[in-house]
Amino acid sequence: MSILFRSIALACLSLPPLTAGAVDEAAVRMAVDGAIRPLMAQHDVPGMAVAVTVDGHAMFFNYGEASKEGHVPVTENTLFELGSVSKTVTATLACYAQGLGKLSFDDHPGTYMPQLKGSRIDRASVLELGTYTPGGLPLQFPDEVETDAQMIAYFRAWRPDAAPGTQRRYSNPSLGLFGHVTARALGVDFADAVEGRLFPALGLKHSYIRVPSAAMGDYAWGYDKTDRPVRVSPGMFDAETYGVKASSADMIRFVQENIDADGLPASMRRAIDCTHTGYYRIGDTVQGLGWEQYRAPVTLAALQAGNSTTMSAQPNPATRLQPPQAPPPGTLFNKTGATRGFGAYVLFVPEQRVGIVMLANKNYPIPARVQAAYSILGQLAP
Numbered sequence: 001m002s003i004l005f006r007s008i009a010l011a012c013l014s015l016p017p018l019t020a021g022a023v024d025e026a027a028v029r030m031a032v033d034g035a036i037r038p039l040m041a042q043h044d045v046p047g048m049a050v051a052v053t054v055d056g057h058a059m060f061f062n063y064g065e066a067s068k069e070g071h072v073p074v075t076e077n078t079l080f081e082l083g084s085v086s087k088t089v090t091a092t093l094a095c096y097a098q099g100l101g102k103l104s105f106d107d108h109p110g111t112y113m114p115q116l117k118g119s120r121i122d123r124a125s126v127l128e129l130g131t132y133t134p135g136g137l138p139l140q141f142p143d144e145v146e147t148d149a150q151m152i153a154y155f156r157a158w159r160p161d162a163a164p165g166t167q168r169r170y171s172n173p174s175l176g177l178f179g180h181v182t183a184r185a186l187g188v189d190f191a192d193a194v195e196g197r198l199f200p201a202l203g204l205k206h207s208y209i210r211v212p213s214a215a216m217g218d219y220a221w222g223y224d225k226t227d228r229p230v231r232v233s234p235g236m237f238d239a240e241t242y243g244v245k246a247s248s249a250d251m252i253r254f255v256q257e258n259i260d261a262d263g264l265p266a267s268m269r270r271a272i273d274c275t276h277t278g279y280y281r282i283g284d285t286v287q288g289l290g291w292e293q294y295r296a297p298v299t300l301a302a303l304q305a306g307n308s309t310t311m312s313a314q315p316n317p318a319t320r321l322q323p324p325q326a327p328p329p330g331t332l333f334n335k336t337g338a339t340r341g342f343g344a345y346v347l348f349v350p351e352q353r354v355g356i357v358m359l360a361n362k363n364y365p366i367p368a369r370v371q372a373a374y375s376i377l378g379q380l381a382p
Helices: 003-013 025-043 084-101 126-128 148-157 172-186 191-200 212-217 239-244 248-259 264-275 299-308 307-315 366-380
Strands: 047-054 057-067 278-280 285-287 293-296 319-325 334-341 341-347 354-359
Touching: 003 126, 025 047, 025 057, 047 248, 047 366, 057 248, 084 126, 084 172, 084 191, 084 239, 084 264, 084 334, 084 341, 126 172, 148 172, 148 285, 172 239, 191 239, 191 264, 212 248, 248 264, 248 341, 248 354, 285 299, 299 307, 299 334, 299 354, 299 366, 334 366, 341 366, 354 366
Parallel strands: none
Antiparallel strands: 047 057, 047 354, 278 285, 278 319, 285 293, 293 334, 334 341, 341 354
């Protein structure tokens, strides 16, 4: 066990566990400080915004700087790049479109993009695109795919290496096409659909795909491996797969809505419930739309394995759940995300009514994120 992990464990073991209905903010702060401060020191993370919700009560813990050059402190309103946590937003929009009757997960992409009819990608369903199971799309597009015409040509020329629905291979082209098809089904630009429909319906007032000039002062700088300040670069399906910028205040609200959607319009409640459905099992991980799920009791080993490079960078056999499954009691949901200069992790357990948001302006190792969040969770939901 590393010095960082030992210090986290000792800090958390020294705290009394919290009980439902009694939120001891001082104890939560000790748990969060004990996990986050050594993590930031070991991985040289300039700034982090951490938000915790316990039984509907949100708490915010801010560390370091959003900009080292300007010495701007992190707050709960600082905008961080979410990276692939954005995929949970895309999934929610797709489920919203399905609920409106605009999109069917059983359809094929050619239904909404006639240019793809008859191609091998059109043998996959919309659901298989959204669960990374169309047959072996890679993690990223080739660098030369920069325009819509090149994207269509790429998909028309693509050759699968597995039958649809048999292999999970984490893929931005797969999830990106899922989001693109959703926008086509709604008849609007993807970013317009998210910023104009989804975010307002969820009450997210400080989340963007295209950060407006009025909010640029809140937009943190990320820091790359050489400690240079960076922000995300445009790319094919960037909005659909890694393009959301959001504050910890908005993200913990989103988590609270995933825990209890009763305060949302009916269309949004249905969309949230839809993203909690499990479609494929890959080892101890259940793949839904956007969120990845773990059945109780959830071990740290299972959570680390589900967020490992084996899962993100390699094809893995997938077993279709027939029928699709509602999450059983105690299910843990999570999603990691990163861009060149940012790292994010979101985790929640609806039955326990607890959730954690961790946003950082450095892409630090995923195992450290999972370890820290699991340590904090152990105090929130023992």
